[in-house]
Amino acid sequence: ASYEGVPLSEHSVITRVITVAKGVFAPGHLGELTRIVPFEMVDAVLTETGRTQQRLRLLPSRVVVYLLLAAGLFAEVGYLGVWDKLVAGLGGLGLTRPSATGLWHARVRVGVAPLRALFDLLRGPAAGIRTAGVWWCALVVTAIDGTVLDVPDSSGNATGLGKNRSQHGTAGYPQVRLVALVACGTRAVIDAVFGTRSDGETSHALRLVRSLHTGMIVLLDRGFDSNTFLAAVAGTGAQFLVRLNGNRKPPVLARHHDGSYTSIIGGVRVRVIACEITISTTAGTRTGVYRLATTLLDHRRFPAFEVVKLYHERWEVESAYLEIKSTLLGRRVLRSPVPALIAQEIYALLTVYQVIRIAIADTADAAGGVDPDRAGFTLAVQTARDLIVQAANVVAETTIDLIGTIGRHLLDNLMPERRLRVSPRAVKRPLSRYAYKSLGVDRKSYLATLTIDILAGQPALTDQADP
Template sequence: MSRPKLAERVVAAPSLDEGAFDRLQGSIDPDWVDEALEATGTGTLRKRRLPAEQVIWLVLGMALYRNRRIDEIVASLDLALPGRRGPTPAPSAVAQARDRLGDEPMRWLFERTAEKWAHEGARAHAWRGLAVYGVDGTTTRVPDSPENREHFGSQDAGMGRGTSGYPLVRVVTLMALRTHQLAAVRFGPYTIGEVTYAKGLWSQVPDKALVIVDRNFFDYSALYPIDEHGVDRHWLIRARANLRWRTVEKLGPGDELVVMEPARSTREKTPGLPRRWEMRAIRYERPGFRPQTLLTSLRDPKRFPAKEIVALYHERWEIELGYDEVKTEMLERQEALRSRKPRGVAQELWGLGIAYNLVRLEILRIAEEAHVPPTRISFIMALRLIRDEWAWAAVTSPGAIPRHLRELRAAVARFVLPPRRERSYPRAVKLKMSNYARSRPVAK
């Protein structure tokens, strides 16, 4: 008799309600997995050693266990059904199973889980009734295969040195800043800019929300609809030096109601954009930095005090910390993914997003029990907890798990981080580049 599937173990073991393993597995409703396969037409029609639903868990395991081979993950998590040729399928069979699954089920599952987890967490940690989000971009390396380089492209190394050593994927996310959960993601070739990918994210901003973005994302066609459509949706951005506006009303020291008058050509490209667009401008200066101006649709000075808006803008940095958690901790600073084909890269990225959100979901629960903000819980410890529990639950008896979980969760509670300190991180090179020549593709 074969061992039950991972999702079935969760459903069949309601006694495991005291720790990370069942909360990790139970957070993904087994029906969601079935719906993802059904919606994308990728369900397994005939009996295979690695059915499609198990391959989904394999992709999540690849995200959580960066330092293990894929076939080792299949074996350690007991994902394969018994077969005549041994306890685990051949590496080629695992690769074929991943190829059959493709990336669409993982995207469907990411979007379904993110819609629930990220928005719920953002609402629970709102600012003045508004869920707080950020949009920003990053890049990640992928294996240097001909398929990846042709599809994703690479960065110009400059100074006549050719292109970067690895192809690059550009990633732009909508993140709940106070929980670090990913609400939506767009990615693709590096040759396409961040603003273009971000256009697929603005519609994902929910009602009663504020999205904070860097000045490079100033775009009439994106920001104006956030302000005008939906219920109580707002944006906050740092002004570029070349923007011009006219003051309408003084609201306080360095606080003004202003009007922008977009050019006719801009209005033609943005249906509904008026001749006069009213917004708020807040000027401030932090010690050691140049004066800055924030532009925002938060026009009510009584409901949204200027000092709080200035402090809130700097929470935008949380999205950079989230990217660091993925690259440094989950990918263990080995930023290149595993897949040598674009479809496999997409599959991995969606799986990485789901796994990251699962870790962050556990952090939310630990923070609630510890009565601290989610940003006060160590991501490293929560990631270790989930890795340990997944591996533990795959090999141990159900009766031994609750005690083990209590011990590990008690240990995590001791790793509540101290309150954030005000720090300055000027941009500077910390490591000298190597004197050795770089290995780069030969131009044809």
């Protein structure tokens, strides 16, 4: 057969060169994301933690680390299924498929320390000086909040983590409480801690104080307004903006022209802003009164109205949790039946999330100031998965491609500028799917208009959920 004079064979064959590590190390990769987590980095954390294999095995420690990271991208399959994804593009290398028992023992051999060390190397705001949306008045905007992750209902997890009570009796799964410090502009994880749910969010959050410093402002909801915690945050040199509980009655020390007033909370001098926020949609109007306290004391440099607008950035940490729990995990329970391996799995999940966020931020910077909010996290995950299956772009070429295949896909499919939308809070996994029909709960998302009025005079009490 021929086409425009060019002879064609009966079958067309497309060949490509795959560059990976040699021998049994070949399955140890993360597709194009390997450039962010290179072999040398993984080998370094294994050496540092003393987890390099004593003899060369079918599953070298480096391969196990990449397997654990890849598992964070393929939550729908077991570890053997993840192995199959890693070797799908490596046909002809004669690789032997391990057994499920072999993978279990390999995970136990590697342990949690290398994954924790890898996360410590990669965590951070993933932002440059000119990254859009990261800075506010020369401060890096961050937020702290917590969530819970479901883990398998095994005897080991139930004993080590406990099971919570609910209105229907004992909860279905043991849970781990995760509390993270997130950069709002990039949604990258600056630090994260986790532990039993019996310890509250504030108790866990005290361990995040180590990552706060001058040049930051941290946004907090009203669950974090304890005197001890706010004093600890202020002691780091970081600024804070926190929503106050309704039972607080801070003294009025001085009033300012912008409607705010100076007060003191837990020995920390703050400025309190009371405001009324109205959200208008086609479904109606809702108004609430809110009080915020901040260590930004200069009302001329930081007007009350601008500070209230900044507080809405706190929801970026909620979006980060949505991406971890819904996009990566697909709302699934974690895999590991024992708490020690749960910790390993969580550090691997946080690390792969951070790697994707770094890839998105690098793309935004290389493209000349694109806001990272316009890059689709789901698209980045899907592209990263495809490149793992193809074993593509594992090793960088001589000429470094700063954007890469993932970045080009993101730039070709940028989302529009964010619009203000609201949606009623609702349980995403109800015990009964019929409850919404009987209760008439509206779960639609609406375009909204936001009105902010600063309340001067006698301070009002907080009476609504977070705006």
